[in-house]
């Protein structure tokens with residue numbers, strides 16, 4: 213069934229007030245007619261079975277729906293922005309895998325200088341991917357920020373997280389990892405397997421570097437702030453591949469039973 217994201221203020225039960233663009237999408241693009249059903253979701257964990265009505269720009273809620281396919285721990289990815297269209301490629305993939313928040317970071321070797329329009333575009337890409345993969349939460353794309361600021365904000369202390377994290381007590385300290393392609397670190401899989409049962413609800417924060425890799429000072433700075441260095445295997449992964457691999461390992465551990 214087709215999905216549509218609405219803003220909370222568009223719902224005055226039992227009515228949903230559609231914007232012209234949403235109406236156009238439902239009626240012209242998806243070719244729904246009066247009485248046809250679709251799923252309306254607010255991106256914050258609520259969704260409803262709805263149907264188009266005869267009234268202009270209006271739909272009616274038939275029933276609230278309950279589904280839960282979000283990860284039990286919120287995962288926040290700090291991604292040193294790859295150049296070119298790298299973010300466009302990786303954002304749908306990490307959204308499909310269940311990321312809660314994406315923090316694009318500018319590191320010493322980051323080449324991309326994104327415009328504000330880029331960030332809006334990224335949020336749109338993420339919303340569409342979330343709808344497609346039937347997520348209840350639409351991941352948040354934060355504004356790009358310097359690496360050190362992001363590391364400090366998301367380090368393993370009790371930190372204010374988004375409301376996408378309603379499954380955890382606000383005081384859970386995050387488990388923080390930095391993926392390092394060289395040097396001897398433990399594998400992320402082994403680390404997660406040993407640590408997960410001790411912190412079953414805490415956020416997981418993972419930082420991945422740009423094409424040129426992290427500088428030594430960046431890795432040292434992250435470790436000083438409480439980030440544990442981890443490897444994703446013996447081969448060097450591309451900057452667009454590493455976040456996807458890291459998140460796949462997380463989902464496997466969190467959903468293994």
Ligand code: SAH
Nearest residue numbers: 391392393420421424425443444448449454
């Ligand atoms: N050009 C760099 C590689 C950068 S790879 C070099 O040759 O050293 C881009 C980022 O992906 C890295 O900073 C790291 O965060 C992540 N990454 C790639 N391969 C990895 C691996 N095997 N283990 C952990 N992280 C990896």
